[in-house]
Amino acid sequence: MPELLRIEGLSAGYGQAVVLQDIALTLPEGQTLALLGRNGAGKTTLIDTLAGATRQHAGTIHLGGVALHPLPAHQRAAAGIGWVPQERNIFASLTVHENLTAVARPARASAGTGEAAGTDAIAPARPRPWTPERVYDMFPRLAERKTHLGTQLSGGEQQMLAVGRALVLNPRLLLLDEPLEGLAPIIVQELLRAIRRITREEGLSAIIVEQHPQAILAISDHAAVLDRGRIVHTGSAATLRQQPGLLDGWLGVTR
Numbered sequence: 605m606p607e608l609l610r611i612e613g614l615s616a617g618y619g620q621a622v623v624l625q626d627i628a629l630t631l632p633e634g635q636t637l638a639l640l641g642r643n644g645a646g647k648t649t650l651i652d653t654l655a656g657a658t659r660q661h662a663g664t665i666h667l668g669g670v671a672l673h674p675l676p677a678h679q680r681a682a683a684g685i686g687w688v689p690q691e692r693n694i695f696a697s698l699t700v701h702e703n704l705t706a707v708a709r710p711a712r713a714s715a716g717t718g719e720a721a722g723t724d725a726i727a728p729a730r731p732r733p734w735t736p737e738r739v740y741d742m743f744p745r746l747a748e749r750k751t752h753l754g755t756q757l758s759g760g761e762q763q764m765l766a767v768g769r770a771l772v773l774n775p776r777l778l779l780l781d782e783p784l785e786g787l788a789p790i791i792v793q794e795l796l797r798a799i800r801r802i803t804r805e806e807g808l809s810a811i812i813v814e815q816h817p818q819a820i821l822a823i824s825d826h827a828a829v830l831d832r833g834r835i836v837h838t839g840s841a842a843t844l845r846q847q848p849g850l851l852d853g854w855l856g857v858t859r
């Protein structure tokens with residue numbers, strides 16, 4: 605698998621405050637990383653830093669060989685970052701369909717369209733680009749609510765729409781920040797199935813932050829654990845899943 609993401613010597617935070625220190629991480633194309641750690645460990649800060657929404661103090665971030673760290677957030681999206689923040693950030697005053705069509709973008713330049721000059725290092729895109737129709741196929745609940753406003757959706761539907769909105773940008777790397785948080789168990793199962801399909805069957809690379817790791821470890825290839833702004837463990841997701849005791853100390857779990 606060619607390497608998709610490479611983070612080196614990354615330090616970032618908010619204003620003068622440094623939250624993340626000396627982060628190094630890589631992710632091969634087409635694979636999924638579970639990003640774990642207790643409350644306040646810096647998971648959201650790392651996701652937001654990849655998306656360009658924090659203050660970066662040092663280090664480099666490359667996506668498919670393209671340097672992201674000098675780019676503002678909107679250019680990172682154009683370079684292939686699909687960000688689903690914790691707050692979901694859907695357009696509340698637009699309908700479901702408008703949310704999807706307002707941002708939809710055809711498959712990226714690497715599909716051979718010649719768009720985005722200067723990103724030659726990006727490898728060929730997935731053969732089947734994400735469209736609003738494919739999002740509806742993935743989330744039939746959204747298809748039923750096409751004309752509903754963002755404000756009329758349940759929390760689970762908003763999360764599905766947030767994921768759909770990131771997908772129609774045809775990203776190379778999907779960043780999901782606690783996608784299951786606060787959702788009813790039946791919706792959690794629906795979203796997990798969709799995330800598994802997006803990553804496992806469609807082969808989209810992803811980083812997923814979750815407080816409750818077992819479900820996410822089950823659909824991830826790799827795991828990284830953050831503690832007080834530093835990476836304290838990287839390894840295979842299967843190992844952590846099979847040996848949950850390994851995680852307990854880092855996550856502050858007592859059995």
Ligand SMILES: Nc1ncnc2c1ncn2[C@@H]1O[C@H](COP(=O)(O)OP(=O)(O)OP(=O)(O)O)[C@@H](O)[C@H]1O
Nearest residue numbers: 618621623641642643644645646647648649650815
């Ligand atoms: N906007 C902000 N300004 C200043 N400090 C912040 C801001 N957001 C987060 N922090 C601080 O950064 C540290 C890491 O927070 P972060 O939200 O990244 O952790 P987390 O691992 O995602 O935790 P949680 O699981 O609770 O969301 C915390 O000490 C937090 O107080």
